[in-house]
Amino acid sequence: MRVMFSGVGKLLSAAWRIDARKTVVATFLMLALAASAALLAVALGMMTDAVIGGRATDAAVLGAVVALLAILAQSSGQFAMVAYFELSELIELDLHRELLAVSNGSAGIGHHERPEQADELTVLVQDSGQFRSSMESLFQAATMVLAVVLGAAILAWQSPLLLLLPVAAAVPLFTGRLAESALERAKTGVAEPTRVALNLFQATTTARYAGELRVFGVEKELRQRYASLWRTATRGLYGAHLRAMALRAAGQVVFGLAYVGAVLLVVRNAIAGQQSVGEVVLVIVLATQVNQQVTGAVTQLQQLQRLANTYLRLGRLRDAVAGAGSTADQPVPDRLVTGIAFENVSFSYPSTDRPTLRDVDLTLAAGSTVAIVGENGAGKTTLVKLLCGFYQPTAGRILVDGVDLRRLPVERWRERMAAGFQDFVRYEIRALEAVGVGDVTRVSDEVAVHDALVKAHSTDVLRALPDGLSTQLGTSYADGAELSGGQWQKLALGRALMRDNPMLLLLDEPTSALDPQAEHELFERYAEHARRASAQTGAVTVLISHRFSTARMADKIIVVGDGQLLEVGDHDTLMRAGGPYAEMFAIQAKAYS
Numbered sequence: 007m008r009v010m011f012s013g014v015g016k017l018l019s020a021a022w023r024i025d026a027r028k029t030v031v032a033t034f035l036m037l038a039l040a041a042s043a044a045l046l047a048v049a050l051g052m053m054t055d056a057v058i059g060g061r062a063t064d065a066a067v068l069g070a071v072v073a074l075l076a077i078l079a080q081s082s083g084q085f086a087m088v089a090y091f092e093l094s095e096l097i098e099l100d101l102h103r104e105l106l107a108v109s110n111g112s113a114g115i116g117h118h119e120r121p122e123q124a125d126e127l128t129v130l131v132q133d134s135g136q137f138r139s140s141m142e143s144l145f146q147a148a149t150m151v152l153a154v155v156l157g158a159a160i161l162a163w164q165s166p167l168l169l170l171l172p173v174a175a176a177v178p179l180f181t182g183r184l185a186e187s188a189l190e191r192a193k194t195g196v197a198e199p200t201r202v203a204l205n206l207f208q209a210t211t212t213a214r215y216a217g218e219l220r221v222f223g224v225e226k227e228l229r230q231r232y233a234s235l236w237r238t239a240t241r242g243l244y245g246a247h248l249r250a251m252a253l254r255a256a257g258q259v260v261f262g263l264a265y266v267g268a269v270l271l272v273v274r275n276a277i278a279g280q281q282s283v284g285e286v287v288l289v290i291v292l293a294t295q296v297n298q299q300v301t302g303a304v305t306q307l308q309q310l311q312r313l314a315n316t317y318l319r320l321g322r323l324r325d326a327v328a329g330a331g332s333t334a335d336q337p338v339p340d341r342l343v344t345g346i347a348f349e350n351v352s353f354s355y356p357s358t359d360r361p362t363l364r365d366v367d368l369t370l371a372a373g374s375t376v377a378i379v380g381e382n383g384a385g386k387t388t389l390v391k392l393l394c395g396f397y398q399p400t401a402g403r404i405l406v407d408g409v410d411l412r413r414l415p416v417e418r419w420r421e422r423m424a425a426g427f428q429d430f431v432r433y434e435i436r437a438l439e440a441v442g443v444g445d446v447t448r449v450s451d452e453v454a455v456h457d458a459l460v461k462a463h464s465t466d467v468l469r470a471l472p473d474g475l476s477t478q479l480g481t482s483y484a485d486g487a488e489l490s491g492g493q494w495q496k497l498a499l500g501r502a503l504m505r506d507n508p509m510l511l512l513l514d515e516p517t518s519a520l521d522p523q524a525e526h527e528l529f530e531r532y533a534e535h536a537r538r539a540s541a542q543t544g545a546v547t548v549l550i551s552h553r554f555s556t557a558r559m560a561d562k563i564i565v566v567g568d569g570q571l572l573e574v575g576d577h578d579t580l581m582r583a584g585g586p587y588a589e590m591f592a593i594q595a596k597a598y599s
């Protein structure tokens with residue numbers, strides 16, 4: 007109950023914050039609706055007595071009152087809907103905004119990988135379609151609860167025994183709540199197969215994967231897996247739905263018995279001459295209303311409880327994502343003087359206890375270019391993710407000019423870095439902005455975007471764009487241009503080079519779609535530029551590449567294997583050492599010769 011009240015409180019305060027006037031209008035109309043239903047029953051009872059007593063004028067006036075109240079009962083609901091319809095939409099937007107903030111607003115990305123938080127997010131995303139009906143549920147539930155209270159007061163005035171009727175109405179409410187809790191528990195229990203099924207569904211309906219799925223002929227297998235996951239999820243939910251149905255039915259039976267008892271009571275009183283026919287009509291009409299209102303209230307309160315659970319989940323997720331709070335108390339330096347150092351860094355991803363990096367000690371000197379090489383899964387990208395502050399080391403520290411990275415405000419730190427990722431985003435917006443977002447302050451600056459594309463050796467992409475930088479990208483739009491993998495990657499590379507003078511440039515295989523010669527030339531030019539720029543900012547450039555012809559140009563080469571540093575040095579030193587680097591270099595050189 008506390009959860010429900012707190013959810014309702016949050017919803018009301020959101021409605022008030024969004025539009026106080028509409029909230030007041032909707033509340034007033036809701037009160038009118040609640041009162042008109044109960045008064046209609048009273049007026050009907052009085053009119054019946056007037057008709058039976060032969061009081062024509064009274065009967066006519068009361069008839070008009072009945073008609074007016076009936077119109078009010080019908081139409082105030084419609085007017086209230088006009089008031090809360092827009093509020094509902096605004097509240098839905100507000101909740102979506104909050105959901106997006108919780109999902110994307112944190113410094114780290116660990117909550118997407120911790121199963122319990124990923125599950126919370128799945129349920130929230132699934133329930134987000136119901137956010138819009140929350141305001142309607144609140145007003146309808148409040149209307150019905152108020153109408154029941156008013157009806158109860160009138161029934162008690164008729165006969166205190168009749169008060170048992172609204173009391174019995176509480177039974178289906180209670181069993182309805184029990185049913186909803188059982189469903190909620192079941193939903194949480196099957197969140198994991200649901201999440202996996204949704205991922206599969208997305209993979210099988212995304213144009214990007216369509217070709218590969220056909221070539222490998224795996225659609226059938228994926229469909230079977232999808233069906234099996236839904237079966238698991240449905241089995242889990244089926245039992246809970248049955249229990250919920252039984253609970254709700256039991257509640258309704260209790261109320262039904264009370265209703266029959268109430269009608270028999272007033273009919274007996276009327277036969278004994280203790281009550282008028284009008285009073286019998288009043289009680290029968292009111293009891294019918296109470297029955298309908300209780301049924302409606304149960305449904306609406308279930309909706310409200312769902313909403314309250316949404317707020318609860320959002321709160322839990324927000325707290326978990328916020329974590330221990332920021333530990334930043336140092337400014338980000340304007341330029342690097344000594345560089346960046348990994349001090350005994352170990353790291354395990356949130357979803358696993360297995361360490362991905364172990365005891366990494368490493369210095370990235372200010373002004374240097376550094377290449378990281380190693381086999382697939384060695385831990386190269388993980389080093390970059392730690393430098394971005396997506397995760398905190400599980401043990402050890404990363405020092406920026408001697409200051410722990412945790413003590414620097416992560417947003418400011420990221421403003422001073424530029425990055426090109428292996429898993430870059432294909433922004434389906436105008437080409438200009440798809441590159442410009444690399445520096446949001448200059449997102450539509452054509453000169454800056456053009457310069458970035460020149461730096462990235464990527465101006466040839468412009469030839470593939472019918473309207474140049476104004477071209478809409480992506481097949482989601484009828485007139486959108488679809489690019490090749492390499493062309494998308496070139497735009498991503500341009501994006502990575504948008505920021506002027508970053509202190510840290512991270513290039514995680516951003517050039518894998520380019521041919522080795524183009525990658526070599528690009529990095530050569532870039533390293534040259536970086537060396538000059540580093541005089542101003544002490545910039546460190548980190549490149550991950552599987553191509554040794556590119557990696558050899560770096561001042562320092564780091565060889566990673568199974569989460570540990572195997573070797574560190576420049577090309578000549580490592581070749582002389584005859585270790586893993588020399589071995590891998592020789593294999594690749596042979597393959598190309």
Ligand SMILES: Nc1ncnc2c1ncn2[C@@H]1O[C@H](COP(=O)(O)OP(=O)(O)OP(=O)(O)O)[C@@H](O)[C@H]1O
Binds near residue numbers: 355380385387388
């Ligand atoms: N989000 C994650 N959660 C759990 N484990 C992960 C996650 N990302 C990577 N790993 C694991 O960490 C290890 C290192 O991954 P990483 O991406 O750093 O390798 P890499 O050297 O960059 O490989 P590649 O050359 O294939 O890109 C791998 O075993 C991988 O399975």
